[in-house]
Amino acid sequence: MQTSDNSRHDGAGPDPLALDVRKSAILNAVVTEYIGSAQPVGSQHVMDAPGVSVSSATIRADMAALERDGYLAQPHTSAGRIPTDKGYRFFVDHLGGPGALDPVGRQQVRQFFDHAHGEIELMLEKTSGLLADLTDCTAMVVGPSHELATLRSVQLVGLGPRLALLVVVLADGAVQKQSIDLAEDVDEGRLADAARCLAAHSLGRALSQIDATLVTTGDPATDAVVSVGVDALRHLGSAEAGDQLFVGGSSHMAAAFDAVDTVRSVLTILEQQLVVVTLLRDVLDRGLSVAIGTEHGVEPLASCAIVVMPVSVDGEVTGTIGLLGPTRMNYPLALAAAQVVGNRLGQRLSESRR
Amino acid sequence: MQTSDNSRHDGAGPDPLALDVRKSAILNAVVTEYIGSAQPVGSQHVMDAPGVSVSSATIRADMAALERDGYLAQPHTSAGRIPTDKGYRFFVDHLGGPGALDPVGRQQVRQFFDHAHGEIELMLEKTSGLLADLTDCTAMVVGPSHELATLRSVQLVGLGPRLALLVVVLADGAVQKQSIDLAEDVDEGRLADAARCLAAHSLGRALSQIDATLVTTGDPATDAVVSVGVDALRHLGSAEAGDQLFVGGSSHMAAAFDAVDTVRSVLTILEQQLVVVTLLRDVLDRGLSVAIGTEHGVEPLASCAIVVMPVSVDGEVTGTIGLLGPTRMNYPLALAAAQVVGNRLGQRLSESRR
DNA sequence: GTTGGCACTCCATTCTACTGAGTGCTGACC
DNA sequence: GGTCAGCACTCAGTAGAATGGAGTGCCAAC
Known part of the structure; x- marks a missing residue:
């Protein structure tokens, strides 16, 4: 995990290599908390977080600094902080840890691929459903191009x-x-x-x-x-x-936002196969595995993040899997799930190729 | 149009053959108005409707009667009336007229089928998109079963x-x-x-x-x-x-409801191919072309209506097209669109069969 | 049977006050 | 100089009261 190479494409802050350790811990706490609760996080809550053992006043000072540097934002004065896209980016690149599927999820994946059989399209479709279930995101699976199959x-x-x-x-x-x-x-x-x-x-x-x-x-x-x-x-x-797109779990998008307009515009995008496929390929081409908010160019998805993972068949990257969720999605989980499923899917496809 | 045969499956009202002519006109006006505005309709507005040339007081009396008979409901005292499922049912069966596509829509259909070519799956998928565009509903197309093809x-x-x-x-x-x-x-x-x-x-x-x-x-x-x-x-x-399901325009469901929960549950249903296919077949088997609210048995779709239309290939009914929208959908338009597109699709498939 | 008039209901809106979570600041402390 | 307790302040959200208005039901008159 930890795509420690990408990012650093905007020379915004004066910090090429990040935040002091406590600020990192605070940012980590805010992001984690906000991902879970979807509520602005106050200094009081951060105090309980591991790796932060200072008073709320000190935390407030640091949070103000983090806001000045663009990692956090305040919906309004006297509200807690929420992460900005830049904050999520730092979290994904330097914090958040590897992340792992819970045992139940891992069991689900194993079972799925042990019993997966039959036609490839059906398998890809079901894979998208599996990924969506695992992550509570919308899953996109682009079938491996058949250019290389004999x-x-x-x-x-x-x-x-x-x-x-x-x-x-x-x-x-x-x-x-x-x-x-x-x-x-x-x-x-x-x-x-x-x-x-x-x-x-x-x-x-x-x-x-x-x-x-x-x-x-x-x-x-x-x-x-x-x-x-x-x-x-x-x-x-x-x-x-060639490109076949399978979208699973689009209903999760309705659960992710409470503005029905947002849901509609996101769904509209998801209906446009070409846009989705291009988007995924684009993100992948730029060497990213996560695109947050406006990092990908699609405005209607500005409040969404995308996790992409290549699927390698016999060492060649041919397919793609993607996860779409709100920017406050669970990145470690999504990355872990995408990687595990991507790997197993690749293996599976490699096997059936020869 | 006008499926004048079905209905009459519940012996609720004492009226086997409906409402006097003015009440019909009033119901018609309420339904039409409500479909357009999504707001409860008051007696004042109904006065302007064609076929109703009585005072608002008289209309109020009639509306009270219609409510007593279960055709209308009141969100609360001192609000206007909205149609009940039974009201919509009467509208669909006896009122509402044939309905027709606007010229633009008809042009769209003609153009679509003139240029339709290539693989059948692609065509069905695009057909679902077309229908969704025409009606602002979610369109479902079940591919013709291949049981009969040699x-x-x-x-x-x-x-x-x-x-x-x-x-x-x-x-x-x-x-x-x-x-x-x-x-x-x-x-x-x-x-x-x-x-x-x-x-x-x-x-x-x-x-x-x-x-x-x-x-x-x-x-x-x-x-x-x-x-x-x-x-x-x-x-x-x-x-x-055999059954292939193509769903188009699911984003319209997000526009149809403002409760995000409703959207989510409807989308969840739409993700379950088997449920959808069974539902459509079921409605069709019962001889209906419209199922309103709870008439079909799927609770999460209680605030939705479904329009189904068989697709006949060489005289044999094999495929189905369906439209899913809120109960206050535009039935005449939906029926017209489904019929036109269903017919042309059937023709098209018949041609390519021989 | 239809109509105008009238009293009534009740949602929606606005305004006010209040609460409380959260902030920024400051001066003291180590 | 960094840290911390204390304090004044801000402001979304909630609740309660007042208001306006759309709409109803009823009734007496035509």
Whole structure:
């Protein structure tokens, strides 16, 4: 855990390497408390926290300093403090500890993956449900792209006079299809010929490795079919066709906010698959595992935080899992859950690939 | 429109055939107004409504009667009236008129289906989005069951030493898969043999027509594979594997209620595919096209209404579309939208079947 | 049967006062 | 110089009282 490398992208405070130890403890206490209670935290409460053994007056002085430096904010005078995005960021980067699933959760994960079987889509969907249950967040699972999986079967099935279906089976068990419009009527025999030719051209290779070199069978009409077939294959290999998004536990967003407007705007975002997938990829590309508040660019999610975790299949990062919650989400838990589930999912997918 | 046959399942009022014409007009006005404003409607406002040309005092008397008969309710004395479930029911059955999409909406539908193409799942998903947009409700689309589509292709693809994938292509373009655990190692040749045998046994029939009769190839090891293959086919044909649910516009539920708890519980229901599918089927089976409030048995949805519409493919009812909104949803619009979209979707699917 | 008039109800809003959690400051202490 | 107790102050939240107004039910008259 502890993504100790990222952050430090804003040169705001005069402190490149953080807070003195007591201020850290106080910030830690405020964040932890606020995550639990969703109520502004006063100096009185912080006194009880471990690692802080000074009077409330001293704590107040430190909290004022933390506010000056942008780690804390006050909803109004005479209220307690709540963490700012910067405060959460520091918490995630330097405090908060590794975090771990409770035994029940760990048991749940183990059980899930022991019994997980069947089609990959179903498993990914259920994984999103599992993650959501574990963390009380909304979980997003982007299926591994199949660019690297090798082709195990290529088939052309005629559906209508000029309509055929290209059906591809990949080594990881994914089945993809693409309907093909044919320029002229093609009978079953010719389709079969074309399919055989396509198979010879592509079997054992990954979808992304299919090149556009001409393949000829000697028969021009069959060649035409093969040609559109190759195009279809390459289309399947392209990114746009691949990403499947599974969202689980969106109801948790309704529990996280009490402003119904916020809920609506967050749900609206979640309905836009492309936005979500892009968002996750973006955060990952920037080397972050957590994006808090406005750190990701999506305004409607300004009061949310995102935890992302890559899913590696055979050492290659292909899938992504993400957790979406309010900025006052339980980061250590979310990170732990995402990591555990991400790892196990990756293992699982690696196994079924070979 | 106008499902003038259902209802009359509770013998509450002494009126088997309803309200005198003015009371109907008043009820109509109250419902219409309340759907628009979400505010209790007073006698003063009803005066302006068409078909009602009496004084507010008379209207008050009628409204009192309507309340006595259970069509209206009063949040408190000295407030206006709001419709009860029974009031909505009467509105839907006898008032409200046919309802129609506005030109913009109709244009949207036309454009959608003119440009709809590609894989069926994608189309259904987008259809749910369309419906949600048109009606400001949450749309549910249950994909047509493939029980009736005939098999066009059956294939077995080896994925691992004892793992194979059964891939089935149906005449409607659906591709289904089912992983198969084999008792012992089976080489590609034997898989191909078994697949050929399965094909001979099942091609041209519908999934639901696959019977369990023994098929023999002469080779016991191959027969074993065929046997699990037949089981897998029959499993695909069974209801449990078939229903795909697409939910669109769940964010509209957050806009419909201002109690965040309600939103959460509704979303929780929507996450349970099985519950939703069962609910829709249930309402449809009871011959209703609208289920209001507690008419369906799902308590968390007591403040919601559901509009369902069957989707007929080649005259056979196979799919379902549903709209979920608050009980004060715009029924005429929802019914119109569901009918138009349902029809066009059915047509579309029928076309691509042959 | 319908209507205008009238007394009544009660939610919603506003205002006030009050409480209490929490702060910032200051002067004393170690 | 950092720490701490004490104190004055602030201000959201709550409760209670007053007000306004939308709406009702009833009744006598048409």
